[in-house]
Amino acid sequence: xxxxxxxxxxxxxxxxxxxxxxxxxxxxxxxxxxxxxxxxxxxxxxxxxxxxxxxxxxxxxxxxxxxxxxxxxxxxxxxxxxxxxxxxxxxxxxxxxxxxxxxxxxxxxxxxxxxxxxxxxxxxxxxxxxxxxxxxxxxxxxxxxxxxxxxxxxxxxxxxxxxxxxxxxxxxxxxxxxxxxxxxxxxxxxxxxxxxxxxxxxxxxxxxxxxxxxxxxxxxxxxxxxxxxxxxxxxxxxxxxxxxxxxxxxxxxxxxxxxxxxxx
DNA sequence: ATCGGTACCTGCACGC
DNA sequence: TGCGTGCAGGTACCGA
Numbered sequence: 001x002x003x004x005x006x007x008x009x010x011x012x013x014x015x016x017x018x019x020x021x022x023x024x025x026x027x028x029x030x031x032x033x034x035x036x037x038x039x040x041x042x043x044x045x046x047x048x049x050x051x052x053x054x055x056x057x058x059x060x061x062x063x064x065x066x067x068x069x070x071x072x073x074x075x076x077x078x079x080x081x082x083x084x085x086x087x088x089x090x091x092x093x094x095x096x097x098x099x100x101x102x103x104x105x106x107x108x109x110x111x112x113x114x115x116x117x118x119x120x121x122x123x124x125x126x127x128x129x130x131x132x133x134x135x136x137x138x139x140x141x142x143x144x145x146x147x148x149x150x151x152x153x154x155x156x157x158x159x160x161x162x163x164x165x166x167x168x169x170x171x172x173x174x175x176x177x178x179x180x181x182x183x184x185x186x187x188x189x190x191x192x193x194x195x196x197x198x199x200x201x202x203x204x205x206x207x208x209x210x211x212x213x214x215x216x217x218x219x220x221x222x223x224x225x226x227x228x229x230x231x232x233x234x235x236x237x238x239x240x241x242x243x244x245x246x247x248x249x250x251x252x253x254x255x256x257x258x259x260x261x262x263x264x
Numbered sequence: 265a266t267c268g269g270t271a272c273c274t275g276c277a278c279g280c
Numbered sequence: 281t282g283c284g285t286g287c288a289g290g291t292a293c294c295g296a
Binding site for chain 3: 002003006058073074075076077078107109110111121155162163164165208209211212213214231254
């Protein structure tokens with residue numbers, strides 16, 4: 001579920017709560033979400049103080065000092081709830097000197113990992129979708145041969161974009177999701193770059209998109225879903241030209257676009 | 265390098 | 281009501 005705007009919103013709601021908190025105890029209830037030894041991991045966490053939190057693409061990274069980090073990826077249905085109440089889908093609970101953080105995840109695609117350094121997956125992420133400069137974006141795009149949509153979803157190419165915001169950004173930039181990345185002209189690259197920034201910024205301002213599961217660290221839903229132009233709007237009129245929005249499958253992902261506004 | 269397919273999980277909407 | 285099917289914001293892995 002969560003893409004960059006959702007993870008950023010979770011970060012912003014949790015940061016003031018978690019910074020400076022000391023871990024008293026930790027409980028893991030899923031061997032899928034926390035792959036390591038639960039007891040050992042809980043032992044290593046005990047007594048640690050959260051020095052800071054940051055977002056890396058769609059990962060939340062908690063700095064525990066001594067080059068130790070706890071990385072959390074929310075997968076599709078992960079929720080981090082400050083002072084949440086444990087329920088049937090609770091996969092982890094962090095108890096602090098003040099307050100408690102509950103991790104719920106219905107589908108268990110999320111991951112919680114404790115590392116001495118950043119896990120390779122995080123270290124190998126491409127530039128952040130909101131931080132990359134236009135020139136670098138253009139250079140990286142032109143070095144790739146594939147279709148633009150799978151490329152934007154590739155976290156090693158660019159980190160943070162997911163299915164919703166990729167569809168929305170391509171629509172805004174009037175680029176077909178199957179356009180070949182390396183053949184995009186300067187004007188279209190510029191439009192795409194701007195579209196990505198604008199969509200992500202607007203989504204963060206709206207607290208993210210709550211299509212089904214997503215809520216922020218305080219349990220509040222976002223409302224950017226009401227501003228989606230194409231995602232989840234198959235058959236409905238394009239806001240710009242009235243043509244019915246089409247849904248196709250690209251890279252095994254539902255893909256929504258306007259066949260008239262977005263030409264190859 | 266890239267692509268397509270599969271796998272991992274669970275719940276829900278929908279059609280019959 | 282019940283059952284089967286397809287779909288869902290995620291990533292990883294395999295072979296081509």
